[in-house]
Amino acid sequence: MEKQLPEFLKELSAELKDAILPYWMTKMVDHDHGGFYGQIDGMGQLQVGAPKGSVLNARILWTFSAAFNYYKDPEYLRVADRAYKYIDSYFINEQNHGVYWMLDCTGKPLETKNQIYALGFMIYGLSEYYKATQNADALRTSRMLFRSIEKYSFDIKQNGYFEAFDEKWQLLEDLRLSEKDANEKKTMNTHLHILEGYTNLHRVWKDDKLRKQLTNLVRVFMDKIVDPDTDHFKLFFDTDWRYKDDEISFGHDIEGSWLIQEAAEVCGDRRLVAKARQLAISMANAVLAHGFDQDGGLFYAIKPGGQVDTDKHWWPQAEAMVGLVNAFQLSHNVAYLDHAMQVWQFIKEKIIDKAGGEWHFRVNREGIPYPEEDKAGIWKCPYHNGRACLEILKRLG
Numbered sequence: 001m002e003k004q005l006p007e008f009l010k011e012l013s014a015e016l017k018d019a020i021l022p023y024w025m026t027k028m029v030d031h032d033h034g035g036f037y038g039q040i041d042g043m044g045q046l047q048v049g050a051p052k053g054s055v056l057n058a059r060i061l062w063t064f065s066a067a068f069n070y071y072k073d074p075e076y077l078r079v080a081d082r083a084y085k086y087i088d089s090y091f092i093n094e095q096n097h098g099v100y101w102m103l104d105c106t107g108k109p110l111e112t113k114n115q116i117y118a119l120g121f122m123i124y125g126l127s128e129y130y131k132a133t134q135n136a137d138a139l140r141t142s143r144m145l146f147r148s149i150e151k152y153s154f155d156i157k158q159n160g161y162f163e164a165f166d167e168k169w170q171l172l173e174d175l176r177l178s179e180k181d182a183n184e185k186k187t188m189n190t191h192l193h194i195l196e197g198y199t200n201l202h203r204v205w206k207d208d209k210l211r212k213q214l215t216n217l218v219r220v221f222m223d224k225i226v227d228p229d230t231d232h233f234k235l236f237f238d239t240d241w242r243y244k245d246d247e248i249s250f251g252h253d254i255e256g257s258w259l260i261q262e263a264a265e266v267c268g269d270r271r272l273v274a275k276a277r278q279l280a281i282s283m284a285n286a287v288l289a290h291g292f293d294q295d296g297g298l299f300y301a302i303k304p305g306g307q308v309d310t311d312k313h314w315w316p317q318a319e320a321m322v323g324l325v326n327a328f329q330l331s332h333n334v335a336y337l338d339h340a341m342q343v344w345q346f347i348k349e350k351i352i353d354k355a356g357g358e359w360h361f362r363v364n365r366e367g368i369p370y371p372e373e374d375k376a377g378i379w380k381c382p383y384h385n386g387r388a389c390l391e392i393l394k395r396l397g
Contacts, residue, residue: 035086059383061125123197251316254323296342318388
Protein backbone atom coordinates (compact mmCIF):
# COMPACT_ATOMS: atom_id res chain seq x y z
CA MET A 1 0.00 0.00 0.00
CA GLU A 2 2.88 2.38 0.75
CA LYS A 3 4.11 1.92 -2.81
CA GLN A 4 0.67 2.02 -4.40
CA LEU A 5 -0.60 5.24 -2.79
CA PRO A 6 1.93 7.68 -4.35
CA GLU A 7 1.26 6.21 -7.79
CA PHE A 8 -2.52 6.43 -7.23
CA LEU A 9 -2.24 10.13 -6.35
CA LYS A 10 0.14 10.80 -9.23
CA GLU A 11 -2.28 9.22 -11.69
CA LEU A 12 -5.27 11.15 -10.33
CA SER A 13 -3.39 14.45 -10.61
CA ALA A 14 -2.34 13.63 -14.18
CA GLU A 15 -5.89 12.65 -15.13
CA LEU A 16 -7.24 15.92 -13.79
CA LYS A 17 -4.55 18.29 -15.11
CA ASP A 18 -3.67 16.58 -18.36
CA ALA A 19 -7.01 15.13 -19.44
CA ILE A 20 -10.24 16.24 -17.74
CA LEU A 21 -9.65 19.97 -17.39
CA PRO A 22 -7.97 20.46 -20.80
CA TYR A 23 -10.86 18.67 -22.52
CA TRP A 24 -13.32 21.28 -21.27
CA MET A 25 -10.90 24.16 -21.80
CA THR A 26 -10.25 23.31 -25.45
CA LYS A 27 -13.37 21.56 -26.75
CA MET A 28 -16.30 23.22 -24.96
CA VAL A 29 -15.58 26.96 -25.04
CA ASP A 30 -18.17 28.72 -27.22
CA HIS A 31 -16.34 31.55 -28.96
CA ASP A 32 -19.39 32.61 -30.96
CA HIS A 33 -22.06 33.07 -28.30
CA GLY A 34 -20.08 33.07 -25.07
CA GLY A 35 -19.82 30.60 -22.25
CA PHE A 36 -19.67 26.94 -23.25
CA TYR A 37 -21.28 24.74 -25.84
CA GLY A 38 -24.16 22.59 -24.72
CA GLN A 39 -23.15 19.19 -26.06
CA ILE A 40 -20.53 16.87 -27.48
CA ASP A 41 -22.21 13.61 -28.43
CA GLY A 42 -21.01 10.10 -27.71
CA MET A 43 -19.16 9.97 -31.04
CA GLY A 44 -17.18 13.06 -30.11
CA GLN A 45 -19.08 15.41 -32.41
CA LEU A 46 -19.65 18.96 -31.20
CA GLN A 47 -23.31 20.02 -31.41
CA VAL A 48 -23.00 23.79 -31.80
CA GLY A 49 -26.76 24.38 -31.73
CA ALA A 50 -27.44 22.38 -28.58
CA PRO A 51 -29.21 24.11 -25.67
CA LYS A 52 -27.19 25.17 -22.64
CA GLY A 53 -28.18 23.72 -19.27
CA SER A 54 -27.99 25.53 -15.95
CA VAL A 55 -26.67 22.47 -14.13
CA LEU A 56 -23.86 21.91 -16.61
CA ASN A 57 -22.75 25.53 -16.41
CA ALA A 58 -22.92 25.63 -12.60
CA ARG A 59 -20.82 22.47 -12.48
CA ILE A 60 -18.24 23.95 -14.86
CA LEU A 61 -18.06 27.01 -12.61
CA TRP A 62 -17.54 24.85 -9.52
CA THR A 63 -14.93 22.62 -11.17
CA PHE A 64 -12.64 25.35 -12.47
CA SER A 65 -13.04 27.47 -9.33
CA ALA A 66 -12.12 24.45 -7.21
CA ALA A 67 -9.21 23.58 -9.49
CA PHE A 68 -7.89 27.14 -9.14
CA ASN A 69 -8.35 27.05 -5.38
CA TYR A 70 -6.21 23.92 -5.23
CA TYR A 71 -3.56 24.54 -7.90
CA LYS A 72 -3.59 28.37 -8.14
CA ASP A 73 -3.18 28.09 -11.90
CA PRO A 74 -4.45 31.33 -13.52
CA GLU A 75 -5.61 29.37 -16.59
CA TYR A 76 -8.23 27.67 -14.44
CA LEU A 77 -9.34 30.99 -13.03
CA ARG A 78 -9.84 32.36 -16.54
CA VAL A 79 -12.21 29.51 -17.32
CA ALA A 80 -14.02 30.05 -14.01
CA ASP A 81 -14.32 33.77 -14.83
CA ARG A 82 -15.83 32.87 -18.19
CA ALA A 83 -18.34 30.54 -16.55
CA TYR A 84 -19.30 33.11 -13.92
CA LYS A 85 -19.79 35.95 -16.42
CA TYR A 86 -22.04 33.80 -18.60
CA ILE A 87 -24.09 32.55 -15.66
CA ASP A 88 -24.45 36.04 -14.26
CA SER A 89 -25.47 37.49 -17.62
CA TYR A 90 -27.82 34.78 -18.87
CA PHE A 91 -28.84 32.13 -16.32
CA ILE A 92 -29.66 34.24 -13.27
CA ASN A 93 -33.23 35.55 -13.33
CA GLU A 94 -32.76 38.71 -11.28
CA GLN A 95 -36.37 39.82 -11.61
CA ASN A 96 -37.79 36.69 -9.98
CA HIS A 97 -34.69 35.70 -7.95
CA GLY A 98 -34.29 32.36 -9.66
CA VAL A 99 -32.37 30.43 -12.30
CA TYR A 100 -33.43 29.63 -15.86
CA TRP A 101 -33.33 25.88 -16.33
CA MET A 102 -32.30 25.94 -20.01
CA LEU A 103 -31.11 28.45 -22.60
CA ASP A 104 -30.85 28.11 -26.34
CA CYS A 105 -27.41 28.18 -27.92
CA THR A 106 -27.49 31.99 -28.18
CA GLY A 107 -28.36 32.51 -24.51
CA LYS A 108 -32.12 33.13 -24.77
CA PRO A 109 -34.31 31.44 -22.12
CA LEU A 110 -35.71 28.16 -23.42
CA GLU A 111 -37.12 26.68 -20.20
CA THR A 112 -37.74 29.22 -17.44
CA LYS A 113 -38.76 26.90 -14.59
CA ASN A 114 -37.04 27.08 -11.22
CA GLN A 115 -35.84 23.52 -10.63
CA ILE A 116 -34.51 23.61 -7.06
CA TYR A 117 -31.79 21.11 -7.99
CA ALA A 118 -30.36 23.75 -10.33
CA LEU A 119 -30.50 26.48 -7.68
CA GLY A 120 -28.56 24.20 -5.34
CA PHE A 121 -25.85 23.72 -7.94
CA MET A 122 -25.68 27.44 -8.68
CA ILE A 123 -25.08 28.08 -4.97
CA TYR A 124 -22.39 25.39 -5.01
CA GLY A 125 -20.58 26.90 -8.00
CA LEU A 126 -20.98 30.55 -7.02
CA SER A 127 -19.72 29.99 -3.46
CA GLU A 128 -16.65 28.15 -4.77
CA TYR A 129 -16.04 31.00 -7.19
CA TYR A 130 -16.32 33.45 -4.31
CA LYS A 131 -13.58 31.51 -2.49
CA ALA A 132 -11.38 31.95 -5.54
CA THR A 133 -12.07 35.63 -6.23
CA GLN A 134 -13.83 37.28 -3.28
CA ASN A 135 -16.29 38.55 -5.89
CA ALA A 136 -18.99 40.19 -3.79
CA ASP A 137 -21.63 39.86 -6.51
CA ALA A 138 -21.14 36.10 -6.66
CA LEU A 139 -21.76 35.89 -2.91
CA ARG A 140 -24.76 38.20 -3.20
CA THR A 141 -26.30 35.94 -5.85
CA SER A 142 -25.62 32.86 -3.72
CA ARG A 143 -27.42 34.47 -0.79
CA MET A 144 -30.31 35.50 -3.03
CA LEU A 145 -30.78 31.93 -4.27
CA PHE A 146 -30.57 30.57 -0.73
CA ARG A 147 -33.36 32.94 0.31
CA SER A 148 -35.48 31.93 -2.69
CA ILE A 149 -35.16 28.25 -1.81
CA GLU A 150 -36.12 28.96 1.79
CA LYS A 151 -38.99 31.26 0.85
CA TYR A 152 -40.62 29.14 -1.84
CA SER A 153 -39.38 25.56 -1.61
CA PHE A 154 -39.04 24.82 2.10
CA ASP A 155 -42.02 22.93 3.52
CA ILE A 156 -42.72 24.65 6.83
CA LYS A 157 -45.33 22.02 7.76
CA GLN A 158 -43.70 18.70 6.95
CA ASN A 159 -40.04 19.73 6.51
CA GLY A 160 -37.88 19.28 3.45
CA TYR A 161 -38.00 20.95 0.06
CA PHE A 162 -40.38 20.83 -2.89
CA GLU A 163 -38.92 20.10 -6.29
CA ALA A 164 -39.85 22.59 -8.99
CA PHE A 165 -41.67 25.85 -9.69
CA ASP A 166 -42.46 28.02 -12.66
CA GLU A 167 -40.66 31.28 -13.29
CA LYS A 168 -42.93 33.12 -10.83
CA TRP A 169 -42.64 30.46 -8.13
CA GLN A 170 -45.88 28.56 -8.58
CA LEU A 171 -45.47 24.84 -7.85
CA LEU A 172 -45.42 22.82 -11.07
CA GLU A 173 -47.50 19.74 -11.82
CA ASP A 174 -44.56 18.04 -13.56
CA LEU A 175 -41.85 18.18 -10.91
CA ARG A 176 -39.43 15.72 -12.49
CA LEU A 177 -35.76 16.45 -12.85
CA SER A 178 -35.61 14.10 -15.84
CA GLU A 179 -37.92 11.67 -17.61
CA LYS A 180 -36.56 8.68 -15.69
CA ASP A 181 -37.59 10.17 -12.32
CA ALA A 182 -40.85 9.69 -10.47
CA ASN A 183 -43.11 12.75 -10.41
CA GLU A 184 -43.08 13.26 -6.64
CA LYS A 185 -43.04 16.35 -4.43
CA LYS A 186 -39.75 15.52 -2.68
CA THR A 187 -36.68 13.58 -3.77
CA MET A 188 -33.42 12.45 -2.27
CA ASN A 189 -31.48 13.84 -5.22
CA THR A 190 -32.64 17.46 -4.88
CA HIS A 191 -32.15 17.38 -1.10
CA LEU A 192 -28.61 16.03 -1.57
CA HIS A 193 -27.61 18.90 -3.82
CA ILE A 194 -29.23 21.55 -1.67
CA LEU A 195 -27.16 20.08 1.15
CA GLU A 196 -24.04 20.27 -1.00
CA GLY A 197 -24.67 23.90 -1.98
CA TYR A 198 -25.56 25.01 1.54
CA THR A 199 -22.43 23.33 2.93
CA ASN A 200 -20.18 25.21 0.54
CA LEU A 201 -22.01 28.49 1.10
CA HIS A 202 -21.69 28.18 4.87
CA ARG A 203 -17.92 27.97 4.49
CA VAL A 204 -17.90 31.54 3.17
CA TRP A 205 -21.03 33.00 4.78
CA LYS A 206 -21.49 32.30 8.49
CA ASP A 207 -25.18 33.06 8.58
CA ASP A 208 -27.26 31.75 11.49
CA LYS A 209 -30.29 30.82 9.40
CA LEU A 210 -28.11 29.04 6.85
CA ARG A 211 -26.47 27.03 9.60
CA LYS A 212 -29.86 26.19 11.10
CA GLN A 213 -31.26 25.00 7.76
CA LEU A 214 -28.12 23.05 6.91
CA THR A 215 -28.24 21.31 10.29
CA ASN A 216 -31.91 20.56 9.66
CA LEU A 217 -31.06 19.09 6.26
CA VAL A 218 -28.52 16.71 7.79
CA ARG A 219 -31.20 15.53 10.20
CA VAL A 220 -33.72 15.16 7.37
CA PHE A 221 -31.32 12.76 5.70
CA MET A 222 -30.79 10.81 8.90
CA ASP A 223 -34.46 10.73 9.90
CA LYS A 224 -36.33 10.60 6.58
CA ILE A 225 -34.14 9.68 3.63
CA VAL A 226 -31.70 7.01 4.82
CA ASP A 227 -33.46 3.68 5.34
CA PRO A 228 -32.43 2.58 8.86
CA ASP A 229 -32.91 -1.08 7.94
CA THR A 230 -30.62 -1.07 4.90
CA ASP A 231 -28.43 2.07 5.11
CA HIS A 232 -29.43 2.92 1.54
CA PHE A 233 -31.20 6.08 0.44
CA LYS A 234 -34.90 6.11 -0.25
CA LEU A 235 -35.35 8.12 -3.44
CA PHE A 236 -38.89 9.49 -3.89
CA PHE A 237 -41.47 10.80 -1.42
CA ASP A 238 -44.81 12.54 -1.28
CA THR A 239 -45.38 15.72 0.74
CA ASP A 240 -45.76 13.73 3.98
CA TRP A 241 -42.57 11.73 3.44
CA ARG A 242 -44.33 8.53 2.42
CA TYR A 243 -41.82 6.46 0.50
CA LYS A 244 -42.90 5.99 -3.14
CA ASP A 245 -40.21 3.75 -4.67
CA ASP A 246 -37.91 0.91 -3.62
CA GLU A 247 -35.08 1.54 -6.11
CA ILE A 248 -31.51 1.67 -4.76
CA SER A 249 -29.01 4.07 -6.36
CA PHE A 250 -25.50 2.92 -5.48
CA GLY A 251 -23.84 6.08 -6.77
CA HIS A 252 -26.03 8.38 -4.70
CA ASP A 253 -25.53 6.20 -1.62
CA ILE A 254 -21.76 6.39 -1.75
CA GLU A 255 -21.79 10.08 -2.71
CA GLY A 256 -24.21 10.91 0.08
CA SER A 257 -22.16 9.02 2.64
CA TRP A 258 -19.39 11.62 2.54
CA LEU A 259 -21.53 14.68 1.69
CA ILE A 260 -23.71 14.21 4.78
CA GLN A 261 -20.61 13.90 6.94
CA GLU A 262 -19.06 16.98 5.34
CA ALA A 263 -22.23 18.99 6.00
CA ALA A 264 -22.36 17.90 9.65
CA GLU A 265 -18.73 18.90 10.14
CA VAL A 266 -19.34 22.34 8.63
CA CYS A 267 -22.32 22.77 10.98
CA GLY A 268 -20.03 22.00 13.93
CA ASP A 269 -22.48 20.02 16.09
CA ARG A 270 -20.34 17.34 17.79
CA ARG A 271 -23.12 14.82 18.29
CA LEU A 272 -24.31 15.28 14.73
CA VAL A 273 -20.75 14.84 13.44
CA ALA A 274 -20.31 11.61 15.40
CA LYS A 275 -23.58 10.25 14.05
CA ALA A 276 -22.71 11.32 10.49
CA ARG A 277 -19.34 9.58 10.66
CA GLN A 278 -20.96 6.36 11.79
CA LEU A 279 -23.50 6.70 9.00
CA ALA A 280 -20.75 7.24 6.41
CA ILE A 281 -19.19 3.90 7.34
CA SER A 282 -22.56 2.13 7.38
CA MET A 283 -23.55 3.48 3.95
CA ALA A 284 -20.16 2.59 2.45
CA ASN A 285 -20.52 -0.93 3.82
CA ALA A 286 -24.04 -1.23 2.39
CA VAL A 287 -22.72 -0.34 -1.08
CA LEU A 288 -19.76 -2.69 -0.69
CA ALA A 289 -22.09 -5.54 0.27
CA HIS A 290 -23.77 -5.83 -3.11
CA GLY A 291 -22.96 -2.83 -5.31
CA PHE A 292 -19.65 -3.79 -6.90
CA ASP A 293 -18.85 -6.14 -9.74
CA GLN A 294 -15.83 -8.43 -9.70
CA ASP A 295 -13.98 -6.08 -12.06
CA GLY A 296 -14.06 -3.29 -9.45
CA GLY A 297 -16.78 -1.25 -11.14
CA LEU A 298 -19.89 -0.03 -9.33
CA PHE A 299 -23.27 -1.15 -10.67
CA TYR A 300 -25.78 1.59 -11.36
CA ALA A 301 -28.80 0.51 -9.31
CA ILE A 302 -31.18 -2.10 -8.04
CA LYS A 303 -34.48 -1.47 -9.75
CA PRO A 304 -37.91 -1.88 -8.13
CA GLY A 305 -38.52 -5.59 -7.86
CA GLY A 306 -34.87 -6.42 -7.23
CA GLN A 307 -33.31 -6.52 -10.70
CA VAL A 308 -29.74 -5.21 -10.77
CA ASP A 309 -28.93 -2.59 -13.43
CA THR A 310 -25.41 -3.78 -14.23
CA ASP A 311 -24.44 -0.78 -16.37
CA LYS A 312 -21.60 1.27 -14.95
CA HIS A 313 -21.99 5.03 -15.30
CA TRP A 314 -19.04 7.37 -15.03
CA TRP A 315 -20.19 9.37 -12.02
CA PRO A 316 -20.84 6.53 -9.54
CA GLN A 317 -17.29 5.28 -10.17
CA ALA A 318 -15.92 8.73 -9.30
CA GLU A 319 -18.06 9.05 -6.18
CA ALA A 320 -17.17 5.50 -5.11
CA MET A 321 -13.50 6.44 -4.90
CA VAL A 322 -14.24 9.41 -2.63
CA GLY A 323 -16.69 7.54 -0.42
CA LEU A 324 -14.28 4.65 0.05
CA VAL A 325 -11.34 6.96 0.78
CA ASN A 326 -13.54 8.76 3.31
CA ALA A 327 -14.39 5.42 4.97
CA PHE A 328 -10.68 4.60 5.11
CA GLN A 329 -9.91 7.92 6.78
CA LEU A 330 -12.61 7.35 9.37
CA SER A 331 -11.82 3.71 10.14
CA HIS A 332 -8.11 3.40 9.25
CA ASN A 333 -9.09 0.14 7.58
CA VAL A 334 -6.89 -0.14 4.47
CA ALA A 335 -9.43 -2.45 2.83
CA TYR A 336 -11.49 0.63 1.92
CA LEU A 337 -8.48 2.32 0.34
CA ASP A 338 -7.60 -0.86 -1.52
CA HIS A 339 -11.13 -1.00 -2.91
CA ALA A 340 -10.93 2.66 -3.99
CA MET A 341 -7.80 1.79 -5.96
CA GLN A 342 -9.63 -1.15 -7.56
CA VAL A 343 -12.33 1.27 -8.71
CA TRP A 344 -9.62 3.52 -10.17
CA GLN A 345 -8.18 0.54 -12.04
CA PHE A 346 -11.61 -0.15 -13.52
CA ILE A 347 -11.98 3.52 -14.48
CA LYS A 348 -8.62 3.46 -16.25
CA GLU A 349 -9.46 0.27 -18.13
CA LYS A 350 -13.11 0.85 -19.06
CA ILE A 351 -14.38 4.37 -18.35
CA ILE A 352 -11.65 6.73 -19.56
CA ASP A 353 -11.83 7.28 -23.31
CA LYS A 354 -8.16 7.17 -24.23
CA ALA A 355 -8.84 7.95 -27.88
CA GLY A 356 -11.53 10.61 -27.69
CA GLY A 357 -10.81 12.17 -24.30
CA GLU A 358 -12.89 12.56 -21.13
CA TRP A 359 -14.84 9.62 -19.64
CA HIS A 360 -17.51 7.52 -21.28
CA PHE A 361 -20.98 8.26 -19.90
CA ARG A 362 -21.58 4.58 -19.17
CA VAL A 363 -20.48 1.12 -20.23
CA ASN A 364 -22.29 -2.22 -20.09
CA ARG A 365 -21.12 -5.12 -17.95
CA GLU A 366 -18.70 -6.16 -20.70
CA GLY A 367 -17.15 -2.69 -20.63
CA ILE A 368 -18.55 -1.56 -23.97
CA PRO A 369 -19.56 2.14 -24.11
CA TYR A 370 -23.00 3.33 -25.20
CA PRO A 371 -22.38 5.54 -28.27
CA GLU A 372 -25.73 7.34 -27.89
CA GLU A 373 -24.68 8.87 -24.56
CA ASP A 374 -23.07 12.31 -24.43
CA LYS A 375 -19.42 12.93 -23.82
CA ALA A 376 -20.41 16.40 -22.61
CA GLY A 377 -23.93 17.67 -22.13
CA ILE A 378 -26.78 18.67 -19.85
CA TRP A 379 -25.84 15.92 -17.36
CA LYS A 380 -22.30 15.02 -18.48
CA CYS A 381 -19.86 17.41 -16.90
CA PRO A 382 -16.38 17.70 -15.33
CA TYR A 383 -17.74 17.86 -11.78
CA HIS A 384 -17.94 14.26 -10.54
CA ASN A 385 -14.66 13.04 -12.00
CA GLY A 386 -12.89 16.37 -11.46
CA ARG A 387 -14.08 16.56 -7.88
CA ALA A 388 -13.09 12.98 -7.15
CA CYS A 389 -9.52 13.72 -8.22
CA LEU A 390 -9.40 16.94 -6.20
CA GLU A 391 -10.99 15.40 -3.08
CA ILE A 392 -8.59 12.48 -2.93
CA LEU A 393 -5.56 14.65 -3.64
CA LYS A 394 -6.61 17.01 -0.81
CA ARG A 395 -7.33 14.15 1.57
CA LEU A 396 -4.32 11.92 0.93
CA GLY A 397 -1.77 14.08 -0.86
